[in-house]
Amino acid sequence: MPLSFSLSHAAPAAVDTPLLVVVLSPASAVPDALLDLDRQLGGAMSRSVSRRDFRGGRDETLLLVGGDAGVQRVLLVGRGAAPLTRTVARRAAAVAARQASKLGVAAMHLMLDGGDADANAVEGLVIGAAAGSWSYLDLQTPPPEKDRRARLEAVTVLAADSEEIRAAFAAGVAVAEGQAIAKRLGQMPGNYCTPDTFVEVGRDIAERHGMALTVLGRAEMTARGMGSFLCVAQGTSQEPRLVTLEHRGGPEGQQPVVLIGKGLCFDTGGISIKPAPEMEWMKFDMSGAGGVMGAMEAIGRLRLPINVVGIIGSTTNMPSGEAVKPGDVVRASNGKTIEIINTDAEGRLVLADLLVYAKQFNPAIAIDAATLTGAIVIGLGHNAVGVFSTDQGAANEVLAAGQAAGEPGWGMPMWEDYREQIKSDVADMKNTGGRAAGSITAALFLQEFVDGFPFVHLDVAGTAYSQSDLGWIPKGPTGTPVGTFVEFVRTRARQ
Known part of the structure; x- marks a missing residue:
């Protein structure tokens, strides 16, 4: 089944998802937009950041487990200290999608830092998620049912509501489909x-x-x-x-x-x-x-x-x-x-x-x-x-x-x-x-x-x-x- 994309403006603590991916830079604190979610997780994100268990380095990942409903898992993905560009966002989203595939989740929500990603970054998130989840299975026999994992089928990007963001999201989907x-x-x-x-x-x-x-x-x-x-x-x-x-x-x-x-x-x-x-x-x-x-x-x-x-x-x-x-x-x-x-x-x-x-x-x-x-x-x-x-x-x-x-x-x-x-x-x-x-x-x-x-x-x-x-x-x-x-x-x- 091809990967589907959607754009949402919901607060991260309010989404219902098997996996929320948060792309972070090497900051010393959890962004304000994530504090409500952090409280739902019992402060796991802020502790991970303050203890330096997660440092935001490029391609670094840390998985946190949530409850049975709402945000069930949080994956922190580091983007490194380089300035945020379409390419940096693309790489982080691709790493996230590969991890999602390993976890066997069919859907994930994806956001940058405090949810204030610019248009270029949103386009990069879409292209990267598609790149990281892409595979060619046409000629392979599926594994036995008991060994199968769900494939990533749906990605929702959390970002601000603006015409510029919507245009960048559409451009990301177009490039992803072309690739x-x-x-x-x-x-x-x-x-x-x-x-x-x-x-x-x-x-x-x-x-x-x-x-x-x-x-x-x-x-x-x-x-x-x-x-x-x-x-x-x-x-x-x-x-x-x-x-x-x-x-x-x-x-x-x-x-x-x-x-x-x-x-x-x-x-x-x-x-x-x-x-x-x-x-x-x-x-x-x-x-x-x-x-x-x-x-x-x-x-x-x-x-x-x-x-x-x-x-x-x-x-x-x-x-x-x-x-x-x-x-x-x-x-x-x-x-x-x-x-x-x-x-x-x-x-x-x-x-x-x-x-x-x-x-x-x-x-x-x-x-x-x-x-x-x-x-x-x-x-x-x-x-x-x-x-x-x-x-x-x-x-x-x-x-x-x-x-x-x-x-x-x-x-x-x-x-x-x-x-x-x-x-x-x-x-x-x-x-x-x-x-x-x-x-x-x-x-x-x-x-x-x-x-x-x-x-x-x-x-x-x-x-x-x-x-x-x-x-x-x-x-x-x-x-x-x-x-x-x-x-x-x-x-x-x-x-």
């Missing part, structure tokens, strides 16, 4: 998430939110001369798909924001095959496309007054007798020729034709997201998105959006000197410039297919999924870059 779509697509095994899955999800989003949907297959892409995209799909019998969603929330003729996602449902590397260990994680090579789908869901829910186009290109990269080979030369839809040096540098080949395709929409800006290079993981680890653009103003906008959304990025250079690495002896360019500066040369390759509009490339290879438990969320998909996309579009819509 849920991106995460589910990411977690699905490659034999379940196929290019046609993106068609199905795109159709659902289009029907729910009144968007225009366009789907191209192999024949249509061949007619458009998309030899760069199609060479990646040579080795698979599955039909490649180019899916476009159009949100027409702005005035007619307004240049749209175009969001582009790489959708490799599984990446073996092709003829340049990857090593076997951990290759199963390559089901996440569609995370950019999942992020676009999730963002379009959130944008549709928010009914943002701006035109937005989402474009994804999906296929699988497989070795076969028909697969593209190192040394082959292919022609993209803008006429440029590409020498294939490494068939495992396939994402940029898909994105090349998507960027040419995007020009027909006359973009105000195009932003792509892709799990594009292992080099970005070496450079930035798992903490930052690589942000690339020759337009510093556009890059700064995207960086600000990522920071606000809790998906921080780091600007990378795109100096002309690096372009020498992708020069070819037999074609206009090579699809890889080697190991040195690999994420930079990949971005410069993409720039070759941009014509007449600002462009920002997001390399999310280190941030779209995690191979270890992060504490506040489990291993697996993180939901990045949904937050960045939505925040960028929201900001543009306000201008």
Whole structure:
């Protein structure tokens, strides 16, 4: 059952809930708004704080047991001493939701400090609660009845009653639902998430939110001369798909924001095959496309007054007798020729034709997201998105959006000197410039297919999924870059 959210303005001592979560900073006393509840608990909260049993450190938790009715349990969750932001609130709420799942409670109430959370924090609470409670159980056999715990199904946020708070709450729900779509697509095994899955999800989003949907297959892409995209799909019998969603929330003729996602449902590397260990994680090579789908869901829910186009290109990269080979030369839809040096540098080949395709929409800006290079993981680890653009103003906008959304990025250079690495002896360019500066040369390759509009490339290879438990969320998909996309579009819509 999907998680449901509600907003309440009730006093914490007056709610009837199996679990009340209170997110606290490292304060020396219980906030006044919680004193009535503290008396109901026999002073347990104030004693815990005064004895320093609970210190409010980041991710710290303390469970207090109440009575059979009213507030049955209180979970104190520390948010640390950092200033309260959407990201800080999100993390604390995610920790709370994970604890609620371990307790086996079906519902929880959630509040910040004395209940005076601002709009940003309320949005973060909703997104975090959804992130911490998310799981993918579609393919698992349920445990025996006696071993089952109730799943968290309902979250009520306690906050002040204002138009700003209600809008932030709705935004949090929209982003959470978008991230849920991106995460589910990411977690699905490659034999379940196929290019046609993106068609199905795109159709659902289009029907729910009144968007225009366009789907191209192999024949249509061949007619458009998309030899760069199609060479990646040579080795698979599955039909490649180019899916476009159009949100027409702005005035007619307004240049749209175009969001582009790489959708490799599984990446073996092709003829340049990857090593076997951990290759199963390559089901996440569609995370950019999942992020676009999730963002379009959130944008549709928010009914943002701006035109937005989402474009994804999906296929699988497989070795076969028909697969593209190192040394082959292919022609993209803008006429440029590409020498294939490494068939495992396939994402940029898909994105090349998507960027040419995007020009027909006359973009105000195009932003792509892709799990594009292992080099970005070496450079930035798992903490930052690589942000690339020759337009510093556009890059700064995207960086600000990522920071606000809790998906921080780091600007990378795109100096002309690096372009020498992708020069070819037999074609206009090579699809890889080697190991040195690999994420930079990949971005410069993409720039070759941009014509007449600002462009920002997001390399999310280190941030779209995690191979270890992060504490506040489990291993697996993180939901990045949904937050960045939505925040960028929201900001543009306000201008």
